Amino acid sequence: MPTVAIVILNWNGKQYLQRFLPSVLSGTGSGHRVMVADNASTDGSVSWLQQNHPRVDILVLDQNFGFAKGYNEALKQVKADYYVLLNSDVEVQPGWLEPMLALMESDTRIGACQPKILMEGNRGRFEYAGAAGGWMDTFGYPFARGRVFEVCEDDHGQYNDRAPIFWASGAAMFVRPAAYHDCGGLDEYFFAHMEEIDLCWRMQLAGYTVMACPQSVVYHVGGGTLPQGNNRKIYLNFRNNLIMLSKNLPRKQLVWKLPLRMGMDALAAWKALLTGNGVYFIAVLKAQLGFLYWCLFYRKQSVMPASRKKGPLQGWTNKIIVWEYFVRGKRKFSEIMQHKAV
Numbered sequence: 497m498p499t500v501a502i503v504i505l506n507w508n509g510k511q512y513l514q515r516f517l518p519s520v521l522s523g524t525g526s527g528h529r530v531m532v533a534d535n536a537s538t539d540g541s542v543s544w545l546q547q548n549h550p551r552v553d554i555l556v557l558d559q560n561f562g563f564a565k566g567y568n569e570a571l572k573q574v575k576a577d578y579y580v581l582l583n584s585d586v587e588v589q590p591g592w593l594e595p596m597l598a599l600m601e602s603d604t605r606i607g608a609c610q611p612k613i614l615m616e617g618n619r620g621r622f623e624y625a626g627a628a629g630g631w632m633d634t635f636g637y638p639f640a641r642g643r644v645f646e647v648c649e650d651d652h653g654q655y656n657d658r659a660p661i662f663w664a665s666g667a668a669m670f671v672r673p674a675a676y677h678d679c680g681g682l683d684e685y686f687f688a689h690m691e692e693i694d695l696c697w698r699m700q701l702a703g704y705t706v707m708a709c710p711q712s713v714v715y716h717v718g719g720g721t722l723p724q725g726n727n728r729k730i731y732l733n734f735r736n737n738l739i740m741l742s743k744n745l746p747r748k749q750l751v752w753k754l755p756l757r758m759g760m761d762a763l764a765a766w767k768a769l770l771t772g773n774g775v776y777f778i779a780v781l782k783a784q785l786g787f788l789y790w791c792l793f794y795r796k797q798s799v800m801p802a803s804r805k806k807g808p809l810q811g812w813t814n815k816i817i818v819w820e821y822f823v824r825g826k827r828k829f830s831e832i833m834q835h836k837a838v
Contacts, residue, residue: 498597499577500528500577501528501575501576501578501579502580502593503579503581504517504531505581505583507534507560509539509541510544513544513584516584517532519587520582522590523588523590523591523592524588530551530553531552531570532552533567534555534557535559535562536556555570564682564683564691567681577673578600579670580668581668581669581692582667586667586668586717592712592713592714595611595709597670600670605703607675607696607700608704609706609707609708610626610664611709611713612651612655612656612711613625613714613715614651614713614714615715616718620651622640622643622651623715624648625665625666625667625716625718626640626665627655628642628710629710630663630811631661631662631813632662632663633812633816633817638693639829639832640829641659643829644821645821647827649828656710658707658709659708660706660707661810661811662693662696662812663692663693663811664692664696664706667714670709675699675702679695679699680698682695682799683743686736686739687732689732689733694743698801701744701804702801702803706811727775727776727779730780730783731780734761735787735790738757738784738787739787742791742795743800744801760818765781813832815832
């Protein structure tokens, strides 16, 4: 039987481990490992784990490396047929691993997949970070089956089909180790946010497929480390998105899409300032300066695509999601992509 290592990256998340780790342990078969990689927490997470969950393997990192480097460092020490990158604020259902494992075993070209992700506090609604599988629009704005910008749909089974997607959520990502390591892992410059989308993009360019597996269901609190609207989160999302586009878009597209994307971000920032949200304005301005800084000094240190697959990518649309959402008033994935419930 293939082995699965469920690796939970933790930084001062003892309250989430106390609340959600029991579901992971009870919902995971005995043949698989549950591990916590601790990013130098100061809240007693490690001692609590040692005292209360001796079954859990603990990897202690000597500093807070963030999401990207934290996982890269941890996974260097993990031997398994598959990894699951799982947030500490995720509750899983019994038997949650089996559908994803069966899907991954069915096709070696599948590099990663994700379960259906619902809100922990509203279990009939999709959660922001991934919902039923991530997509990308022509200017690099991510959205998902069940979530467009801030609008999360109620789950009525409308996205219960196994389907190729553009990106799998880092909140609960089932990944093939060969795909992870051959593609260079998570880009450590990102620190946090967008790094899983960048990795899935590089996987697709290398010939792998990314899939949604909604037969597996988990519940995510979301925003456990950096809450929605936090200026650091805004900065990282906007900066890392520009870096991701610069790395992965074909050059012929990049030369005109990148300036337009930066202009669209600037318009959003000015709109926020005029409505009294100076924090958002400053964060986006810093993000654009941060992107230019990366271009000048750190581009060569980032993880670039190992190859450039020709042909269309799954989960990518040439539609402009900003236009569809703000001008045409389409709030649901099914309206924008004309998805039919199955």
